[in-house]
Amino acid sequence: MRVARSVQIVRPGLALLAMSGMSACATLPRNGPTGAQITKDASKRNDIGFQIVDIAPDNIAGLSTVDMPGGALATLAAEGNVDTLGAGDVLSIEIYEVGASLFGGRANLATGGTSVSGDPAPSASGETVGDGGIVVDRNGEITVPYIGTISVGGLTTAQVQRLIVAGLHGKSQSPQVIVTLRRNVSNTVVVMGAVTNPRRVPLTLARERLLDVIADTGGITRTAQTGTSTATGTGPQDEIVRFTRRGRTVEQPLDTILSGSPDDLVLLGGDRIELIRQPRTFTVFGAIDRISQIPFESSTLTLAEALARAGGPNDGRADPRSVFVFRLPPGMTPVAATQAQDPTMPAAVPVKPIAYRIDMQSAQNYFLAQRFVMHDKDVIYIANASANQPLKLVQALGQLFSPILAVQNATR
Known part of the structure; x- marks a missing residue:
């Protein structure tokens, strides 16, 4: 009779425990939705209008191409020219003359100047105009003694040489001019x-x-x-x-x-x-050992490579049939400029976000994962298995009753 009574007492307790366990399954903490919940959200609770697309052999060709943004x-x-003068350039002007000269009478060149190579030039006197160089002003002009202001903006050094020679005509005997660019700014x-x-x-x-x-x-x-x-x-x-x-x-x-x-x-x-x-990265969430942001570190990255870098799904918590790649749209449709000019045009319709889904329990999908190309800022989500919640409940109950069982075992 005592045994029967004990059974009668235990059974209501077990029933109460089972009922509380069933209700607790819905309230236990979780790190993300299951695949079934994501599918349900796409059809009902979907304010942004995202859609689920299964990765399959008939659409993998379009998902394995890389859009290389070249040509911009x-x-x-x-x-354009790169040998014309402009504001801020610094010129070196050397003027050489024969006979009576305008520039050769200075003390440092009284006995005859030097040539470009540095060799003596006894038959000619010369002078470098402006020891520190001549700066082209903001108006593109320079000033040369005995000539005045010369507009050199947009000219080459050879053209400036000819202008100076022409300006000295009749003032100097057979002048020769060398203009070099001492400092290039423009x-x-x-x-x-x-x-x-x-x-x-x-x-x-x-x-x-x-x-x-x-x-x-x-x-x-x-x-x-x-x-x-x-x-x-x-x-x-x-x-x-x-x-x-x-x-x-x-x-x-x-x-x-x-x-x-x-x-x-x-x-x-x-x-x-x-x-x-601007590093390209992807982020991994869900039933994995560690949530992380991972760089591409290569020009292209496939889904198979991305999953391997993330450490792959957790065997005890993941649902390999529900691996998702959440991808934001690239932007609005290109009608914004026209719409700004014509307010009567309808508003631009954004491209909808897509959640690509792949079943990693199918052998052929491992080949597809090697062809699926990741995009910058993609989010990989590995869904939780539906059996996770009862397992978590058992673990929670085990942690709750393990001290009591330990005390009972110790008192026996």
Whole structure:
């Protein structure tokens, strides 16, 4: 009779425990939804209008292509000279004369000047006009003794030489003039940002290109090459070139610029080049050992590689049939400019976000995961298995009753 009574007492307790356990399953903490809950949210609780697309053999071709954003820099291509003078340039002017001279009577050149090579020139006297050089003023003009003001902006040094010779005609006997550019200011480009030696680079008649001056400034910095944290990324695939010319600015990834291509622009004076580090990363959530943000560290990254870098699903908690890649749309449809001009046009419709789903319990999907290409700022979510909640309840009850059982065992 005692045994039967004990059973009768235990059974109501077990029933109460089972009922409380069933209700507790819905309230236990979790780190994310199950695959079924995500599917339900897509059909009912979906304010942003995202849709679920299964990764399959019939659509993998479109998901395995990489859109390389090239050609932006080529739109800034322009013709121009790099040997013309402008404001701020510093000139060196040497004037040589024979016989009675205007410039050779000074003490330092009274016995006859020197030639360009430095050899004596006993039959001619010469003088360097302006020992510190002559600066082209903001109006593009210089002043030469016995000639006056000369407009040199936009001219070459050879053209300036001819102007000075013409200005000395009738004043000096057979004048010879050599004009050299002592300091180049107007025909320079500024290179800044994530380069080893940011500075102003003078251009020459060799016609330097974009990649030439990046190399001349030491290339990308060591920090950009090695990264400083798990979310920094490495190498030129994470460098953006911001190029400004004549008031227009475009951006393009550094690793899409091929040497000698139209994007490798021939530089002009006044160009500004800035290298900006923009690491491409993806984030992993859900039934994994550690939530993390991971850099691509390569030009392309597949879903299989991304899952491997994240450590893969947790065997005890994950549902391998429900692996999602959440991807935001690239932007609005290109009607904003027209709409600004015509307010009667309908508002632009944004592209809907997509949650790509793959079943990793299917053998063929491992091949598809090797072709699916990740995009910058994609979010991988590995769904929790439905059996996780009862398992968590059992673990919670075990932690609750284990002290009581330990005391009972100790008192026996």
